[in-house]
Amino acid sequence: MSASSGTTGAMADSATPLVAGCWYVICTTTELDAQKMLSRWILDQNIVVRRTENGTPVAMDNRCPHRSFPLSKGFQSGDEIVCGYHGMSFDSEGQCTRLPAGAEIRGKIALRTYPLIERAPLIWIWMGAPSKADPSLLPDYPSLTEASWIAINGYYHVAANYVGLHENLQDLSHFEYLHSSSIGVPDRTPSSFDARLEDGKVRCARLYANVQPPPLYQTLLDLGPRIDRKIRVEFTSPALTHGDMTIRNHNEKPNEEEQEYHTRILHFLTPESQNSTHYWWYFIRDFALDNGEIGDLLKRGIQAAFAEDQMALESISELTRRDPRTTFRELSFATDQPGILMRRTIAAAAGLE
Ligand code: FES
Ligand SMILES: [Fe+2]
Missing domain, CATH: 3.90.380.10 (Naphthalene 1,2-dioxygenase Alpha Subunit; Chain A, domain 1)
Known part of the structure; x- marks a missing residue:
């Protein structure tokens, strides 16, 4: 073996904390297009992925802040996602745009959103701090669609x-x-x-x-x-x-x-x-x-x-x-x-x- 480094140090195992600061595949484009609002667990978090009206994929926490109903079980209205339980609505930035009838909450309500990159046939998500979601960190890999292969x-x-x-x-x-x-x-x-x-x-x-x-x-x-x-x-x-x-x-x-x-x-x-x-x-x-x-x-x-x-x-x-x-x-x-x-x-x- 030859190694420039990495010959000492701790070895990860099944108990090692999951690495959030990394681009991961969340789904394929085919899966998303088939399901429209796709619910997926990643790093112990439930995420909903969907497309806005212009086709851009967006991701946010799949948990309504009212009673934790999964938003993926609701519906889309334009670019917004509407909770199927009592109707809270959120735009693609995660901002709450509508509360259930008669509700009053002071202050802004927002859900966490996650950076995505679509590189067909895969859609990638960044689960770490959004400010560190550098597209150049997307792993380089051989083409999946090369002619003559x-x-x-x-x-x-x-x-x-x-x-x-x-x-x-x-x-x-x-x-x-x-x-x-x-x-x-x-x-x-x-x-x-x-x-x-x-x-x-x-x-x-x-x-x-x-x-x-x-x-x-x-x-x-x-x-x-x-x-x-x-x-x-x-x-x-x-x-x-x-x-x-x-x-x-x-x-x-x-x-x-x-x-x-x-x-x-x-x-x-x-x-x-x-x-x-x-x-x-x-x-x-x-x-x-x-x-x-x-x-x-x-x-x-x-x-x-x-x-x-x-x-x-x-x-x-x-x-x-x-x-x-x-x-x-x-x-x-x-x-x-x-x-x-x-x-x-x-x-x-x-x-x-
Ligand atoms: S659980 Fe979503 S609005 Fe009540
Ligand atoms: Fe094997």
């Missing part, structure tokens, strides 16, 4: 803390065991890897040289008995880990051309609460663009692998929450280095030393 995507609600999900995504050493029937390399050949912390991002590159193809790709691609597989993973922010993969047939004569298959995968994670996480994923490929059957089979294969991850993370979450002993100490291995760097980065962002 095709995307499949999905969503999971995971009953586990988001730090464990990021660690699972940095950790490729579980592929050969947890995913032995899907995306793991069956012969469990150790791979070389390099992990480093650069500009607050944890980057890991791993090369599997001359290994058996993972079962999922062997059935879908024109692969021989041995392949080379390169995987790169980047922890970009508490809201995003993404990576890419190149697969080609192993060739002892390196000058001979071999077809390469490229994929990118993006994992957008948003803490719903201390122990639950929203997880949107996109898998993008540059091959079999017109082959819907391969797309369907890939989606099913990836979902099977993610279901294995979900089972592992939810099992760990349940076990660690139910066992009250404080004497337990985690073991870590050399292969955990990317995850450890990531956990130190999140701990620092959460204000832990």
Whole structure:
């Protein structure tokens, strides 16, 4: 491992305070357009997202200050949102514009609003101090809609803390065991890897040289008995880990051309609460663009692998929450280095030393 920093310090875990000062995905544009007034829990707060009449997405606390009725269960009138219980109304800045008939309250009433950025197909929210909501902090990530690539995507609600999900995504050493029937390399050949912390991002590159193809790709691609597989993973922010993969047939004569298959995968994670996480994923490929059957089979294969991850993370979450002993100490291995760097980065962002 090489690291410019991050080799010491606290490691985040499921008890670490959630990081508010970060852009998180709150929903997809498709979700918002389908629901009109979307209620979503983020960092233990209930938010309502909607569009004003000119199409701008806006977000505010989803809790009426009168009797806490969720505003998302009310209705919109022009750019205003009207509480469905007794009719308090709020504009898109959160200012109360109308009280129930006969009510009198001195002083201004306002709900907290939250900065949003729409970058289709995703809508991002800033849960920290609004004055710190710098659009340039939106994480940089590969295009989801590039020509000559095709995307499949999905969503999971995971009953586990988001730090464990990021660690699972940095950790490729579980592929050969947890995913032995899907995306793991069956012969469990150790791979070389390099992990480093650069500009607050944890980057890991791993090369599997001359290994058996993972079962999922062997059935879908024109692969021989041995392949080379390169995987790169980047922890970009508490809201995003993404990576890419190149697969080609192993060739002892390196000058001979071999077809390469490229994929990118993006994992957008948003803490719903201390122990639950929203997880949107996109898998993008540059091959079999017109082959819907391969797309369907890939989606099913990836979902099977993610279901294995979900089972592992939810099992760990349940076990660690139910066992009250404080004497337990985690073991870590050399292969955990990317995850450890990531956990130190999140701990620092959460204000832990
Ligand atoms: S609960 Fe909203 S106006 Fe009464
Ligand atoms: Fe996994």
